[in-house]
Each structure stands twice: as C-alpha cells, then as structure tokens.
Amino acid sequence: xxxxxxxxxxxxxxxxxxxxxxxxxxxxxxxxxxxxxxxxxxxxxxxxxxxxxxxxxxxxxxxxxxxxxxxxxxxxxxxxxxxxxxxxxxxxxxxxxxxxxxxxxxxxxxxxxxxxxxxxxxxxxxxxxxxxxxxxxxxxxxxxxxxxxxxxxxxxxxxxxxxxxxxxxxxxxxxxxxxxxxxxxxxxxxxxxxxxxxxxxxxxxxxxxxxxxxxxxxxxxxxxxxxxxxxxxxxxxxxxxxxxxxxxxxxxxxxxxxxxxxxxxxxxxxxxxxxxxxxxxxxxxxxxxxxxxxxxxxxxxxxxxxxxxxxxxxxxxxxxxxxxxxxxxxxxxxxxxxxxxxxxxxxxxxxxxxxxxxxxxxxxxxxxxxxxxxxxxxxxxxxxxxxxxxxxxxxxxxxxxxxxxxxxxxxxxxxxxxxxxxxxxxxxxxxxxxxxxxxxxxx
Numbered sequence: 001x002x003x004x005x006x007x008x009x010x011x012x013x014x015x016x017x018x019x020x021x022x023x024x025x026x027x028x029x030x031x032x033x034x035x036x037x038x039x040x041x042x043x044x045x046x047x048x049x050x051x052x053x054x055x056x057x058x059x060x061x062x063x064x065x066x067x068x069x070x071x072x073x074x075x076x077x078x079x080x081x082x083x084x085x086x087x088x089x090x091x092x093x094x095x096x097x098x099x100x101x102x103x104x105x106x107x108x109x110x111x112x113x114x115x116x117x118x119x120x121x122x123x124x125x126x127x128x129x130x131x132x133x134x135x136x137x138x139x140x141x142x143x144x145x146x147x148x149x150x151x152x153x154x155x156x157x158x159x160x161x162x163x164x165x166x167x168x169x170x171x172x173x174x175x176x177x178x179x180x181x182x183x184x185x186x187x188x189x190x191x192x193x194x195x196x197x198x199x200x201x202x203x204x205x206x207x208x209x210x211x212x213x214x215x216x217x218x219x220x221x222x223x224x225x226x227x228x229x230x231x232x233x234x235x236x237x238x239x240x241x242x243x244x245x246x247x248x249x250x251x252x253x254x255x256x257x258x259x260x261x262x263x264x265x266x267x268x269x270x271x272x273x274x275x276x277x278x279x280x281x282x283x284x285x286x287x288x289x290x291x292x293x294x295x296x297x298x299x300x301x302x303x304x305x306x307x308x309x310x311x312x313x314x315x316x317x318x319x320x321x322x323x324x325x326x327x328x329x330x331x332x333x334x335x336x337x338x339x340x341x342x343x344x345x346x347x348x349x350x351x352x353x354x355x356x357x358x359x360x361x362x363x364x365x366x367x368x369x370x371x372x373x374x375x376x377x378x379x380x381x382x383x384x385x386x387x388x389x390x391x392x393x394x395x396x397x398x399x400x401x402x403x404x405x406x407x408x409x410x411x412x413x414x415x416x417x418x419x420x421x422x423x424x425x426x427x428x429x430x431x432x433x434x435x436x437x438x439x440x441x442x443x
Contacts, residue, residue, distance in 0.1 A: 020350075021367040023442065027376040027389050028406060029135030029433030035080075035413060035426035038088035039145050041125055044166045049125050053085035056120045061085060069416040069426075075323050075394070076336035080426035082416035089125050090114070091142070093412030093429050096178040096189075097400040099249050099307050102201075106130040106143050109398065109410070110179040110188065113171030116414060118192060118222045121171025122160040127203065128179055128186065133408070133431045140431055146203040148176075148188075154205045157224035169205070175222075177397070178247035178305065180256060182282060189244030189258055192222040196244070196258065196280055211258070212287050213278060218264075233267040245397070246306025248314050250354075256280040257354065259294060259316070261302045274362060275303060292354065293362045299346040304397040304412075309440060312355040313366070315399050315407065320346040323394035323420040326372070338423060344392035347371040349399055349409070351439055366442050371396060371409070374434065383421065393420040393427060405437035 041049040054062050061067055065083040091111070098108035109131050114124020126148040132141040148169040150159065160172040174197065178189035185206070188197040198207040211218040219226055220238035230236055238260065245261030259277045263270035274293040281288055294303070296318055304317035324340030331339070348368040356364040376389040383389060391409065395418070398410040411420075413427040421427050 020365050021442070023367050023369050023436060023439040025369040025371070025374045025439075026435040027374050027378075027380050027384075027432060028435045029133075030381045031133045031135050031138045031140050031431045033091060033140045033142075033429040033431075035415060035428045036082055037091035037429070038086055039091055039127075039142075040088055042147050042166070042168070045125065045147070045168050046161055046164055048123055048161075049089065049168065049170075051085050051087060052089050052123045052125075053115055053120075054123055056084050056115050071323070071417055071419050074342060075419075076330075076339070076341050076423075078337070078419050078423050080416050080419045081424060082426050084416065085123075089127075090415045091145075091429070092415045093395065093418075093427075094129075094398045094410045095176065095412050096247075096305055097307065097398045097408065097410070098179045098181045099251075099400060100181045102130050102181065104130070104143070106132050106141075107400070107408075108179055108181050108186070110176055112177055112412065113175035113191075115171065116417065118172055118175070124171040126169045126171065126174060126176055128176075128188075133433075135433055140429070146201070148174075148197070148199060148203045148205060150205040152205070155208055156210075175241070175243070177243070177245045177261070178258075180247060180249040182249055182254065185282070187247070187249070187256060187282065189247035189256075191241055191243030191245065191261065192220065192224075194218065194220065194238060194243030194258070194260070196247075196256065198282075198285075207285065209280070209285070209287075211278065213276065213291060215289075231267070233265040233269075237264045237266075239263070239265060239270075246303050246316065248306040248308050250308055251311055254282045255288070256282060257306065257308075257314070259303060259306045277306075277363070291361070292357060293360065294352065295362045295365065297346065297348065297350075297365075297368075300348070304395065305399045307400050308354075309351075309401040313351060313353055313443075315401065316350045316352055317396055317399050317409075318346070318348050318350055318368075319394075319396055320344065321394060322346070323392065323418060324423070325390055325392045328423070340423070344372060344390075344394070344420065347391060347393075347396055349407070349436075349439075351442055353443075367439060369434070369436055369439055374432075389432075391430070391432065393430075394418055401440070402433065405435055405440060407434050407436055407440070408432070409434060
C-alpha cells in the first residue's frame with residue numbers, strides 16, 4: 001500500500017502544474033476547397049492586383065505560373081505542384097472564424113496577408129468571406145468575398161495602393177489573422193502593428209486602433225514607423241508574426257480579447273512560455289487596460305485561433321511549427337525529399353476559463369483535444385487510417401463552436417507553400433466538423 005502511494009506521489013510530482021485532461025474528438029463531417037482556388041479582384045482594383053505573387057521570388061516576376069513553389073527548406077523543400085504568380089487572387093487558407101454568423105446564416109472567415117510576409121505580398125488583396133460548408137456534399141459554398149478598402153484614409157500610414165481612388169488594402173499593409181462580427185461591424189486583428197481594424201460589412205475601413213499594454217504602445221519589426229536597425233525587446237516587443245493570431249468576442253460584453261501569437265520580447269529573450277491577452281472595448285473604442293495570460297503547453301510555440309463558447313469559457317488552438325504526419329517523419333540520416341523533417345506533434349484545441357486566473361494571471365486550462373488523433377470509425381475521408389484521422393498542418397488557424405456538442409476547425413494552407421497532407425502536393429483548405437461533447441461540457 002505504501003509503495004502504491006509513493007508511486008502516485010512521484011508520478012504527480014513529475015507532471016507539470018497545469019496537467020490537464022485530454023478529451024476525445026470524433027469526426028462528424030469533412031469538406032474541402034481545392035488548394036488552387038482563385039478569386040477575381042474587384043472591378044475597380046488596380047490592374048497590378050490581377051496577377052498576384054509577383055514578388056515571392058528573388059526578383060519580381062510577372063510571368064503567370066512560371067515559378068514552381070515548394071514548402072521551404074525547413075520542411076524538406078518539397079514541391080507543391082503549383083507555380084507562381086497567380087492569375088487572380090488566391091482564396092487561400094482560413095486564418096480566423098467569427099463567433100457570430102452573418103444575417104444569411106453564413107460563416108465569416110478571414111484570409112490572411114497573402115504570401116506570408118510584408119515584403120512579398122504587396123499585390124495580395126486583403127479580404128474576408130461568407131462561407132457555408134456542406135458536409136453532406138463535402139464542399140464549401142463561397143457566398144461572398146469582401147475586400148478591405150480605405151477610401152476615407154483611416155489607415156494611419158502610407159499603403160501600397162496609396163495613389164488609387166479605391167485604396168484596396170494589401171498584404172504589405174496588414175497581416176489580418178482574426179475576425180469578429182458585432183453590432184453590424186467587422187473587427188479584424190492584425191499581426192504587423194499589432195492593430196485592430198474596424199470595418200463595415202462591405203469592407204470599408206472605419207477605424208484603426210494601435211495597441212497599448214501597461215500604458216505603452218506595442219509594436220513589432222513590421223510596424224509602420226519601426227526604424228531599422230532596432231533592438232528587439234527595447235525598440236519593439238512584439239515578435240515578427242507574433243501579433244493578434246486570435247481575437248475572441250466575449251458574449252454580451254462587447255469586449256474583444258486579443259491574444260498575441262507568440263510571447264513578448266524582453267531585452268534578454270521573452271517574457272516566458274505564455275501569451276498576452278488584452279481586452280478592447282468595442283463600444284468605447286479603447287483598450288480597457290486589463291490583460292491576462294495563456295500558458296502554452298510543452299512543445300507548443302504559437303496559437304492559431306481563439307473563440308468563446310459561453311460567457312467565460314473559450315477555445316484556443318495551440319500548435320507547434322511541425323507539418324505532416326509523424327508516420328512519415330524522416331529517419332535519422334534520411335533524405336527530406338520523401339519524408340517530413342519536422343512532422344506535426346502538438347496540435348491541440350484547449351478549453352480555458354477566462355474568469356479563473358492563478359496568482360500570475362494565467363487563465364485556467366480545463367482540458368484539450370488532440371487534432372492528431374481524431375476518431376473516424378465511419379471512414380469519412382481518404383486520409384483516415386485504422387479508424388483515426390489526423391489534422392497535421394503547420395498552421396491550423398480556425399475554430400468556432402457550432403452547437404452544444406460540435407466545433408468547426410479549418411487550416412490555413414499557406415498557398416502555395418504548404419503540403420502537410422501529402423508530399424509533393426499543395427495542401428487543400430480542409431473544414432472538419434468535430435463531435436467534442438465531453439470537452440464542451442467540461443468545467
């Protein structure tokens with residue numbers, strides 16, 4: 001008996017202080033948009049926008065479909081079977097779901113800055129969607145694409161299409177990663193500033209808000225006005241691609257909970273293994289001054305989306321930087337041309353209680369599901385193996401509650417640079433409906 005008690009104590013001592021329950025996830029629906037899905041720019045957009053991705057290589061290239069794309073050296077430099085630049089604008093992967101639906105019942109979803117960086121995306125238009133996944137058909141109805149534009153000069157810096165009448169925004173201006181719909185307005189969280197953008201449902205920018213924390217303005221290396229060379233942690237605190245990846249709307253309050261994707265910088269490194277979450281009052285148009293923390297689990301390096309499911313509980317996607325199924329991992333000394341050198345290992349959806357904070361201000365982690373181990377006994381997809389379905393994408397950036405037992409999840413496919421489903425093939429935009437009744441009921 002004593003030996004058993006001692007064993008339990010030793011095991012408990014070895015677990016992290018935030019150890020939590022892992023709940024099951026069951027696949028209830030699957031739909032996808034093909035990787036190479038392109039949309040037309042608005043009729044009054046600059047002619048330059050009709051061919052996108054001209055600046056993704058070592059030199060500008062205006063010859064459509066002439067430059068083969070790959071996943072990049074860190075991911076094995078696998079070809080994706082697609083070539084840049086594109087004729088039209090890429091539908092691309094989703095970077096955020098709004099909690100509230102549009103009046104017609106469709107889902108508001110966001111496309112990010114285009115091709116992954118400020119410098120390579122000046123011809124990538126910024127837009128959001130009204131979508132309707134049809135899991136019976138396995139398709140996604142694309143009801144509308146709404147392009148962000150600034151004819152009233154609300155953006156507080158020079159934009160890429162500054163000299164045009166329509167002033168459409170591009171990926172050189174903002175990196176939109178999170179979206180909410182409230183009181184007739186669209187709210188978008190950006191990574192470059194980080195900024196919060198308020199827009200009309202037709203995409204017309206109404207206001208742009210800078211970020212403040214503890215009375216000081218936050219900025220990053222891509223914020224307009226940051227002068228290079230600059231010292232990280234001193235001249236700017238937000239990491240590159242570390243702005244608002246998730247921005248949840250708290251029901252009944254009008255508060256946006258804006259979560260940074262990566263830890264803030266200090267002069268000696270980072271604050272720690274947690275992410276800052278600041279609250280913004282949409283009615284007052286101002287930051288409340290309050291902030292809390294989300295603690296990343298071991299192996300996670302960033303978050304992908306953040307949405308409330310009731311007054312205080314919310315879902316957060318946390319992830320590593322890996323891509324591809326671990327079954328296809330490169331053996332020691334193996335050539336990455338036919339395997340994944342950095343496979344996916346941490347892809348979780350975490351349930352947190354925003355009202356239950358520890359002494360340091362960390363939100364309580366209630367439990368999570370593992371997106372790499374989803375039950376699919378009905379073999380709903382061609383990717384299911386032995387009753388298990390995996391979602392092994394580098395960037396999984398969308399989660400929203402559907403009802404009392406289901407959530408909707410989708411990936412950002414980083415067109416044309418990600419191939420996490422199959423080596424040599426660009427990843428599609430996958431939408432998965434998950435039965436997670438136990439997770440949603442947990443408290």
